[in-house]
Amino acid sequence: MPPPVKLAIIGGGPSAFYVASRLLSLLPLKDPMSPLLRVHMYDRLWAPHGLVRYGVAPDHPEVKNCTNKFDATATDPRFRFFGNVNVGSKVLHSIPHALHLPLTSILNNYSHLLFATGCTIPTLHPAIPPSIYCMPALSLVHWYTQHPSRPPPPALDKISHLTLIGQGNVSLDIARILLTSPSVLRQYDVPEHVVEVLSRSTVKHVSIVGRRGPLEVAFTTKELREMINLPEASMVPIEPTLLEPPPGVTPTRQQRRTLELLRNGSKNPPGSTPKSWSLHFYRSPTSLTPPSTASALDMANLTLAHTRLDPATSRAVPTGETSTLPTSLVVTSLGFHADPETTFYDPAMRHLRSSAGRITSSEGSVLKNMYASGWAANGAKGVLASTMIDAYAVAGTILSDIVPFSEAATTTAPPPPVMEMAPDEMLNPHPDLDALPSEIDRGITDGIVTQYDDWKVINAEEVRRGEALGKERERMGWDEAQSLVALSRARS
Template sequence: MSIPLKLAVVGGGPSAFYVVSRVLQQLPQNSALGARLRVHIYDRLWAPHGLVRYGVAPDHPEVKNCTSKFDETAHDPRVRFFGNVNIGAAPINPSPDVTNLPLSSLLPHYSHLLLANGCPTPRVHPALSLPSSVCRPALDVVHWYTSHPASAGPPDLSRTEHVTVIGHGNVALDVARILLSHPSRLEPYDVPNAVLDILRTSRVKHVSIFGRRGPLQASFAPRELREMMSLDDVSFTPLSQDIIERSESEINAVEKISEPQVAGGQTLGIGTGYSRAQKRMFNMLKSGSKAHYGTTPKTFSIEFFKSPVGLEYSSGPHSVSLKLSHTTLDSPGPNARAVPSGEFSTIDTDLVLPSLGYIPDSSFFADNLSSSWIATPGLSHVRNNSGRIVDTEGNLIRNAYVSGWAASGAKGVLARTVEDARVVSSAIVEDYTKSSTGDSVDDQTQSSVLSTSPEITLDSIPSEVQIGLERGAVTTYEDWKQIDAEEIRRGQEEVVIGDLKKERQRMDWSSAKVFLSDVRDKTATSSS
């Protein structure tokens, strides 16, 4: 008898659900292979859906519609979800309700592994090392407004007039948009009341968003930029003529060297030229905000060709002064690198929020088993070949896969995760189908960390997880659906304005735990 496909998934975010959904679809339950398929999704947080719950900005509720697909996936009887289980070498969350399970205790129960644990760690900048009251990762702000279990608490906005965000990606724009929005705009959305209360005390007047390259190299998405330009009572500091001219000459230079690819399909946005997105965003930056600069109580600016080199406390009207090195590009084009121009400048600001990219959780890869899977230098992603994990020696780790940001590095929106899930699910299903027909894979180039026993029990789980389930610390998908419904119900009780109700009132773990225990008590009473 061949081994079953008993898959442990580390991380319960979108890439996990998209890959699992496609594996289930390709191996239907009524097929011989599909009958021997089981999927156990582990998340270190108590709630599933990863960045869809704890990353997507609250004023983007449509992006969260993908959870109906995740519900459908979790509903398959072959799938189980275990929340509050931290897989890895070092415990990250001090909560007594989190079960810490080393990889070595997990793997003997499974024949296959999928790492879908993303890039949860913000990159740090050596020049930006002051206490969190004046400098903290932009991700802290996201954790705060989403009530992430690892939130380090709110920023002190009552003493902050000028905010500096460093980085030109969507996290930077999300954070800037939330800090500049009038709280009443956010009330109908999934923003906790405690967050709205802090935003009501905010004295933020201006947000500067710095990047070391130019308008044509920014990693924003057009939608995020358009939203910034359309905010009520907020205007954009117009681009300087110098920046506009530099960018226009870059476009001309690049278009001369990269002939448009006209033949066959007229593909836009590939090759060495600027993509349609980059050109449209440059036009948005040139046109500026809907509200005229100078007519609004709040403003923001997007600053180019500047990179932080130092941060110190200031005796002036603002808390700190940030020293910036000016840069220029080594060549025109979307992949140009920033090089120092030799000039420097300094700005005074109250709060610095770096958003310089995100990397995998190094504590997970501190394990002997997994330390050779992470790409060095940079630690930006798990080494893989179309989703199949390879170690630093180039050996395939048999039946071990990686998807989403853990595989690609922290770039791209949900659509990319969906596309990559096709590749990874095909790899899993192809390898499994081959191995089950005895079409053996070459053992010489593969090392194995998972169970290869055909006798592996399809429905077994590690005893630590079983104990956690029994004491109500480990959560199931059914628990989550109860909480999901209750959060929506509590939101509906709150009238925001007119007939408009709040989308949901999200719970943290302490209130979710109380709620779940009440539900269990009621079920026990009614059945006795």
């Protein structure tokens, strides 16, 4: 029989759960050939599920159905979840109330380690740094999903025109939230205090700016169709010549759909609705000038360089022309990267150093029994389906190390032949399977660290409160969740 395996997973989002689910299912509990196995998951957020809870737009409840699979994974007695635990870095974007756990505590207690930490830092635009007139999209998303980092609410009652930089799904999510009636949003997973701020919003127009053209947009046709069908907003028509493919270019099926939707325009005729939105192609920000006075009616001026696509590289290059777009607030939505303070971070790739799911050294050698999956390994790209496929592949890699001759152990690529391990990065080859780091034991006792049973209590209460209000759920903040958990533990 293979030796016992004790796997720590850092991160509690979809990739982490898909890897855990796959491993536990491929190594059945009652199979005498399965090694003794423990899977412990650590997340800096007190609630599990990562981007499914704190990134998916609230009016897309169907996307969250994957949590049913995650709930099933958590019923395996070999699995444990520990939330509100920040492993390693405590510098960037830390959660103030999270327990700090040094990475050495993980290395001393586990035989295998998976990083599924995602990409948690927004990519900023060098020409327009954050200010009172410019904020990253992640702050807005975290505000309307009640993320534990608790970003302040935007001053929507002082904004008439908002400009999004970036033409991906996150930009369209934000635009859709701002252009949809709060009475419609309220039925979904939108906290009441968010609905209250949205109800006072004075946003009338949303501009969505991209440095390339309609064939290069990152948003999906599904998201575009939702924008086009907004009941209370209309799209500013796009210059028809911009929607003609360049000579010699044959659009893909998805690109043809996108062009057709853009040509047809929005369901509501332009100018017939109280709110509107527009797409601006071949434009790249170069500066943002604050208004000359402090009047709420004055707007900042966003200077945009006009661009074209370089046929050889498909990169946007400036034409030399510029224009100015007056706007109340700029929101940059340019993607995300991993936390640079995370161990094994590669500044060139902007995510962790890895090869075929295995963590590598700066020289390219594999580090034994250390892995990475999802955005942490590949960068911020892909949707839940691609995340699941990647996670299953990484689970296969882990399994090939645990049970080398198992038929279920499949990897996409063989590991490099050279293996190395620095003395201060040594995992424990003979850990106590059921022991926890001492910091975690204390954190559970002190009510700081949450477990999956705690989450089930919180989840049930959030759903109950939502039903009382006629909505999907009403979310809790940390203080209220902590009190509820303490009460539940006292009763049990």
